[in-house]
Amino acid sequence: MDVALAIFNVGAGLGVLAAGGALVYLAWRMTPLIKDSRALTADLRRLTRAADAELRPILANTKELTGNVEVLSEDIAVQLDRLGDLMLALQQGVDRGQITVAAGRPERLPVESWETREDASDS
8 A cells, every 4th residue: 555655646746746847838938928918018008198199189179170160050050040031021022012023134234434445546
């Protein structure tokens, strides 16, 4: 029984030693991967800072533009209301007969100058 126990202990010791060796080998093989992941993390942080620095002014300009668009749309709404009022007043003037609307184009009148020049060769 002592021989069996000794063989078991040696086998268990060799198993633990093999597992430890495998862990050391894996850690040694993982070193480049760990370095690469640290470099990627540093690059990601740098990119995040750069994106933040670039996006802040863009977002500020976007806020300003949306504010300007809002003001302009309100101005357009006011102008459209005024145009509607003018069109209503025009329609009411036409309905009352105060304004007449000619059908077709008006007759073209000749353009004459108040000062007529005589030809320089006549003098």
